[in-house]
Amino acid sequence: MVGSPPKCACERGARNTPRAMSNALVMAFSTWVAFAQALVAEAIAPSTCAACDGPIKFRTMFCGTCAASVVKTSEAEPDSDDPSGLMRHYAAFEYGGAMATAIARMKYNRRWDLVARFGTLTGQYAAQVVSGVDVVVSVPAHARRIRERGFDPSALLARAVAQHLRAGYAPNALRRLRDTPPQASLSRVARRTNILDAFECRRPLRLQGARVLLVDDVRTTGSTIAECMRVMREVGAADVRSLVLARAL
Numbered sequence: 001m002v003g004s005p006p007k008c009a010c011e012r013g014a015r016n017t018p019r020a021m022s023n024a025l026v027m028a029f030s031t032w033v034a035f036a037q038a039l040v041a042e043a044i045a046p047s048t049c050a051a052c053d054g055p056i057k058f059r060t061m062f063c064g065t066c067a068a069s070v071v072k073t074s075e076a077e078p079d080s081d082d083p084s085g086l087m088r089h090y091a092a093f094e095y096g097g098a099m100a101t102a103i104a105r106m107k108y109n110r111r112w113d114l115v116a117r118f119g120t121l122t123g124q125y126a127a128q129v130v131s132g133v134d135v136v137v138s139v140p141a142h143a144r145r146i147r148e149r150g151f152d153p154s155a156l157l158a159r160a161v162a163q164h165l166r167a168g169y170a171p172n173a174l175r176r177l178r179d180t181p182p183q184a185s186l187s188r189v190a191r192r193t194n195i196l197d198a199f200e201c202r203r204p205l206r207l208q209g210a211r212v213l214l215v216d217d218v219r220t221t222g223s224t225i226a227e228c229m230r231v232m233r234e235v236g237a238a239d240v241r242s243l244v245l246a247r248a249l
């Protein structure tokens with residue numbers, strides 16, 4: 001069944017100034033163009049289930065069977081290292097079931113179509129739960145991993161999130177200095193050593209005083225995200241929160 005396109009800004013009560021009305025018209029036009037493109041694309045090559053390639057309904061990612069194993073998260077988690085209690089970690093889904101299968105296909109099978117669909121999903125989630133973001137940054141992959149996979153999933157998710165939040169996007173703000181072993185394979189102590197000083201900030205001026213949202217595909221131990229946040233705080237980011245597609249904690 002074909003769903004309804006999202007409401008434009010004017011329907012959500014934007015201020016009635018000429019500039020706001022102009023922006024609302026542009027947004028409404030862009031929304032309808034995107035909706036029409038989705039309809040045409042769906043007619044030419046219908047999307048299939050992200051986990052099993054079975055048939056799905058329009059604008060969904062999973063078939064009914066796979067969707068039964070997909071769990072949305074309910075609340076953002078506070079940062080345990082933040083004494084103010086204001087820092088938050090957001091996750092759109094729990095990692096597991098069909099979601100884990102689909103993410104693995106996206107990352108290791110060069111499924112660009114899944115990156116685009118997960119980007120939309122993550123962006124829509126971000127727009128619902130996060131506000132007050134100046135710039136979106138992704139957890140960087142090592143250059144060797146990017147060459148192997150052909151793309152950087154986290155960077156593409158971050159770009160989609162920035163678009164949905166109408167925030168800035170700084171794809172190269174952080175750089176991974178070392179290609180570290182997977183965190184999940186290590187003990188708690190080894191994780192901190194493994195990831196310590198694995199990143200550097202390449203654009204400190206872009207982050208100074210900024211409210212930053214750090215985006216990754218999956219949060220497993222949390223050590224990688226914590227280290228990226230530490231590096232950005234060191235260069236003067238005013239507020240750093242994180243958002244992932246799925247959390248495995």
Ligand SMILES: [Zn+2]
Nearest residue numbers: 049052063066
């Ligand atoms: Zn399925």
